[in-house]
Amino acid sequence: MTxxxxxxxxxxxxxxSPPFTERVKALKAWQRSMLYASVGLLTLSLVxxxxxxxxxxxxxxxxxALRLAVPIGMAGLGGIFAERVGIVNIGLEGMMILGTWxxxxxxxxxxxxxxxxLGIAGGALGGxxxxxxxxxxxxxxxxxxxxxxxxxxxxxxxxxxxxxxxxSGGSATQSPPRKGQIGTVTVPGLSSGLKSIEDRHWxxxxxxxxxVRGVTSNxxxxxxxxxxxxxxxxxxxxxxxxxxRLRSIxxxxxxxxxxxxxxxxxxxxxVILSGMCAGFGGAFLSVVQASIYREGQTAGRGFIGLATxxxxxxxPGGLTAGALLFGFSDGLQLRSSSxxxxxxxxxxxxxxxxxxxxxxxxxxxxxxxxxxxxxGFLIAYLTIDTVPGSLTYCTPYVVTLVVLATSAQRLRPxxxxxxxxxxGEAH
Amino acid sequence: MRKPLNWRSISISAxxxxxxxxxxxxxxxxxxVVSGFNPADVLSxxxxxxxxxxxxxxxxxxxxxxxxxxxxxxxxxKMNLFNIGVEGQYRVAMLATAVIGAAVxxxxxxxxxxxxxxxxxxxxxxxxIPAILKVQRGINEVISTIMLNYIAIGLTAYLFSDVFAVRxxxxxxxxxxxxxxxxxxxxxxxxxxxxxxxFIFLAAILGIAFYxxxxxxxxxxxxxxxxxxxxxxxxxxxxxxxMIFRTLLISGAVAGMVGLPQxxxxxxxxxxxxxxxxxxxGIAVALLGRxxxxxxxxxxxxxxxxxxAGRFLDLESIPKEIVTIMQGVxxxxxxxxxxxxxxxxxxxxxxxxxxxxxxxxTDAAAVVA
Numbered sequence: 001m002t003x004x005x006x007x008x009x010x011x012x013x014x015x016x017s018p019p020f021t022e023r024v025k026a027l028k029a030w031q032r033s034m035l036y037a038s039v040g041l042l043t044l045s046l047v048x049x050x051x052x053x054x055x056x057x058x059x060x061x062x063x064x065a066l067r068l069a070v071p072i073g074m075a076g077l078g079g080i081f082a083e084r085v086g087i088v089n090i091g092l093e094g095m096m097i098l099g100t101w102x103x104x105x106x107x108x109x110x111x112x113x114x115x116x117x118l119g120i121a122g123g124a125l126g127g128x129x130x131x132x133x134x135x136x137x138x139x140x141x142x143x144x145x146x147x148x149x150x151x152x153x154x155x156x157x158x159x160x161x162x163x164x165x166x167x168s169g170g171s172a173t174q175s176p177p178r179k180g181q182i183g184t185v186t187v188p189g190l191s192s193g194l195k196s197i198e199d200r201h202w203x204x205x206x207x208x209x210x211x212v213r214g215v216t217s218n219x220x221x222x223x224x225x226x227x228x229x230x231x232x233x234x235x236x237x238x239x240x241x242x243x244x245r246l247r248s249i250x251x252x253x254x255x256x257x258x259x260x261x262x263x264x265x266x267x268x269x270x271v272i273l274s275g276m277c278a279g280f281g282g283a284f285l286s287v288v289q290a291s292i293y294r295e296g297q298t299a300g301r302g303f304i305g306l307a308t309x310x311x312x313x314x315x316p317g318g319l320t321a322g323a324l325l326f327g328f329s330d331g332l333q334l335r336s337s338s339x340x341x342x343x344x345x346x347x348x349x350x351x352x353x354x355x356x357x358x359x360x361x362x363x364x365x366x367x368x369x370x371x372x373x374x375x376g377f378l379i380a381y382l383t384i385d386t387v388p389g390s391l392t393y394c395t396p397y398v399v400t401l402v403v404l405a406t407s408a409q410r411l412r413p414x415x416x417x418x419x420x421x422x423x424g425e426a427h
Numbered sequence: 428m429r430k431p432l433n434w435r436s437i438s439i440s441a442x443x444x445x446x447x448x449x450x451x452x453x454x455x456x457x458x459x460v461v462s463g464f465n466p467a468d469v470l471s472x473x474x475x476x477x478x479x480x481x482x483x484x485x486x487x488x489x490x491x492x493x494x495x496x497x498x499x500x501x502x503x504x505k506m507n508l509f510n511i512g513v514e515g516q517y518r519v520a521m522l523a524t525a526v527i528g529a530a531v532x533x534x535x536x537x538x539x540x541x542x543x544x545x546x547x548x549x550x551x552x553x554x555x556i557p558a559i560l561k562v563q564r565g566i567n568e569v570i571s572t573i574m575l576n577y578i579a580i581g582l583t584a585y586l587f588s589d590v591f592a593v594r595x596x597x598x599x600x601x602x603x604x605x606x607x608x609x610x611x612x613x614x615x616x617x618x619x620x621x622x623x624x625x626f627i628f629l630a631a632i633l634g635i636a637f638y639x640x641x642x643x644x645x646x647x648x649x650x651x652x653x654x655x656x657x658x659x660x661x662x663x664x665x666x667x668x669x670m671i672f673r674t675l676l677i678s679g680a681v682a683g684m685v686g687l688p689q690x691x692x693x694x695x696x697x698x699x700x701x702x703x704x705x706x707x708x709g710i711a712v713a714l715l716g717r718x719x720x721x722x723x724x725x726x727x728x729x730x731x732x733x734x735x736a737g738r739f740l741d742l743e744s745i746p747k748e749i750v751t752i753m754q755g756v757x758x759x760x761x762x763x764x765x766x767x768x769x770x771x772x773x774x775x776x777x778x779x780x781x782x783x784x785x786x787x788x789t790d791a792a793a794v795v796a
Binding site: 088129140142143144148151157159162172300306390394397398408 | 511574577749
């Protein structure tokens with residue numbers, strides 16, 4: 001694999017003519033995301049065939065990616081709810097911590113589903129605290145978020161000492177295991193057939209089989225619940241009157257107020273819904289993924305959620321893509337860390353594709369820069385054998401910074417995000 | 428005419444911290460009662476340590492890094508920049524100091540000086556990234572510093588365990604090469620239970636420097652002006668980009684020094700048992716101290732005392748974690764009570780002004796001025 005290969009085997013789709021970029025822009029959002037997804041999938045299969053890292057698209061990796069994406073996506077969804085009513089939520093991490101604790105407690109006392117519900121309630125508590133501080137008292141959102149994180153961390157430790165220290169199987173930093181199991185579903189009649197295709201390692205076909213099998217076999221009901229919450233949230237926010245009102249507050253609360261929208265009440269609801277989502281994400285960690293509460297279990301996932309929300313441009317669709325991407329990099333590290341360098345090749349191919357589009361769009365400088373970055377990743381792929389877990393851990397944060405730095409002008413946060421609001425004080 | 432008005436203002440300001448501490452105590456007591464403990468026991472245990480000199484030595488020892496961290500945060504706050512990234516900046520600086528400090532040999536005072544400079548440079552360097560992102564790309568520093576904290580955590584973990592750690596036979600924890608004695612900063616007080624780091628002087632110097640730079644220098648004026656009214660500052664010729672850049676770099680340099688008491692004063696190496704999260708706690712202390720050097724000192728001592736005296740709660744079989752909750756609640760109540768106090772002051776001023784307006788136009792002008 002030399003640099004020339006990257007240039008000659010461009011996975012750039014479609015005919016090469018200047019109107020191409022315009023045509024992509026003219027597509028509907030879902031069509032464009034389908035296009036991006038197919039380009040991504042094609043590139044991924046190509047990378048898998050070239051690098052021989054079959055775990056890239058194996059059903060095991062995809063299943064793990066899905067499981068790992070849920071807490072991140074739920075935290076990010078919490079971010080969307082809060083920021084769409086104009087409240088910046090740095091406290092997502094704290095709300096997630098409450099979710100892990102209350103989730104595990106409920107699961108240990110009563111069972112996994114009660115656990116998930118209690119986790120949501122715990123997160124709602126954190127959301128309520130943030131709402132009281134930011135909506136009622138107009139405390140700076142960042143300050144309140146920091147305080148929520150401190151209080152939540154302290155509360156979880158305090159409650160652990162009280163509830164778990166003397167229980168059998170628990171300690172001051174760890175809960176006893178949950179009671180009962182959380183079920184899984186497998187779409188009948190697919191798994192074995194897909195497995196045989198997946199094992200052939202054919203170009204594209206086996207990859208599709210692996211991905212389909214990953215999302216249809218041994219799917220935790222917790223993951224299904226998360227998907228339902230995600231879709232329901234999207235419908236609520238974008239297809240109902242309540243959602244329109246909620247989003248209007250994030251854009252211009254005084255305009256909403258003048259139209260009779262109860263701004264303060266909906267702000268409260270948004271922040272509490274935010275806490276509920278983060279709480280579910282936390283409970284998913286302790287109840288579904290781990291079956292116990294462990295101190296420090298969230299490990300900054302609330303902040304990855306925040307990053308995912310920005311990556312996804314404050315929209316559920318983009319958020320889902322971001323969460324799956326970060327979940328995928330985590331899952332690959334977990335399942336087969338030796339496959340991680342293959343991702344460098346993937347990025348190199350993507351850079352080549354972007355450079356090609358930039359050349360078509362007559363932006364030679366940008367294309368040159370992208371090519372240099374791409375070649376850098378190609379060299380990284382050719383020279384690096386394993387990537388330590390502590391560096392893979394950085395991926396979501398680095399990706400978010402890169403996205404922010406390169407496409408900040410295309411990102412559009414709610415217009416009144418982070419601004420204080422007091423009733424009747426329109427200027 | 429203005430005197431009675433001012434007194435009311437001052438009494439509101441003075442009452443605010445007391446009121447917020449009382450509210451925080453009430454909330455914490457409520458939690459204790461609900462979970463089956465007697466708040467009076469907690470109060471007597473914590474109160475019993477007030478007269479104990481060993482507790483105060485330990486309190487001060489804990490307060491020193493918190494103070495440095497809070498000063499770093501406060502510099503940014505003064506111009507409405509949130510440097511949430513102190514955590515990452517000081518972690519990077521600790522590793523850089525431990526590695527570079529151990530690699531050179533110099534006479535004692537110079538060696539210590541070099542280590543301090545390395546720490547400042549490393550902290551500054553890590554703060555350069557959000558500064559560039561903000562100035563060049565308009566990216567909010569809150570988001571970028573949060574991301575960079577986690578990148579710093581991953582990066583230092585990798586560099587430490589895969590590159591710089593040396594395995595010493597017979598020792599369980601990996602460490603970097605130990606700093607030579609010439610880089611050690613002696614403790615001021617050393618008994619068998621508690622130490623007091625010599626870095627208390629560094630903290631004091633930083634506090635004074637903070638005061639002089641922020642309140643007495645031209646740069647400090649520009650800093651505060653940019654924070655109070657960015658538009659007015661820009662129209663009066665202050666370059667906002669350069670202000671953002673310089674402020675974040677200075678904040679990062681101070682943040683770099685947060686870990687020095689541990690690296691040069693205590694452990695003399697970078698190991699896995701270093702005290703972390705000082706950057707996050709520094710944000711809380713800066714908020715508590717209202718970004719003033721004296722206020723931050725009081726805030727740092729309150730946090731240090733709660734940490735130090737809180738350990739004795741376990742002896743009474745009360746979970747010492749109540750102290751962390753207390754710290755978070757204090758921050759929230761302080762911020763809320765100050766906001767309410769500000770509104771109250773605003774209203775008294777408005778009321779007084781409207782009274783003056785009724786009295787006559789000349790008097791009103793005097794009050795507004």
